[in-house]
Structure formats: structure tokens, C-alpha cells
Amino acid sequence: MSIPRPADFELAILRVLWRRGRATVREVHEDLLAERQQGYTTVLKSMQIMFEKGLVTRDESRKTHLYFPAVEEGATRTNLLKDLADKAFGGSALQLLMHALHGESPSAQELDDLQALIASKRRERK
Secondary structure (H helix, E strand, O other), rough: OOOOOOOOOHHHHHHHHHHHEEEHHHHHHHOOOOOOOOOOOHHHHHHHHHHHHOOEEEEEEOOOOEEEEEEOOHHHHHHHHHHHHHHHHOOOOHHHHHHHHHHHHOOOOHHHHHHHHHHHHHHHHH
């Protein structure tokens, strides 16, 4: 089964749910207020659409529904990154990574982590 591609606002909602594990619409709305001014009804409608798309599940056993992420964070990131690599870099993960490194100033720790990942991938190939 393919994972539906979340829109930008849906991704913001998913980040709240991934962090919390589960939340009511009100809790998601309150968390999102720090980064964007969206009305409660916009969040509610978006989460209802996300339920229909299969991005979230909900517990309807109480008056206030609890929403849970139905897609894994890692799988969603992988799909979004693959989509970006395909669209902007002809499918080349290397070109995407090189472009990202040219546009940012990675910290020493990030560079160390990247070198460790490269070393790990080299060991896997042997």
C-alpha cells in the first residue's frame, strides 16, 4: 500500500501527532498556534480529510475524538525525499545531498554523522 503524500499543512499536523503520539483537534490546534495562525475549524476540517485519506486514525469512543498518526514519520520522510529527488534532481540522491550541503553550513557534528553514515554504507557494500 502506498503512503498518501501529505500536503504542507497536513505535514505540520502529522509532526504534532508524531511528537505527542495522540491528540485531540484542540491540542493540535494549540500546538500549531506557535508556528501558524490557523483557525480551529481549519484544523478540524484538515484532520477530517486526513482521516479520509488514511493519514490519521481516530478513536471515536469518547465525545472528544483522539487522533493518531496512521503513517510512520520515517516512511513519510523517505517518500517526500524520494519525491523531491525525482522531481528536482532527476532521481539522484547524491545531487540532492550535494545541493543541500552547498546551501547550508553543517555543524561539525552533522559532518561527523554524515561521515559515519558513509562509512557504514561502504561496509554494507563489502
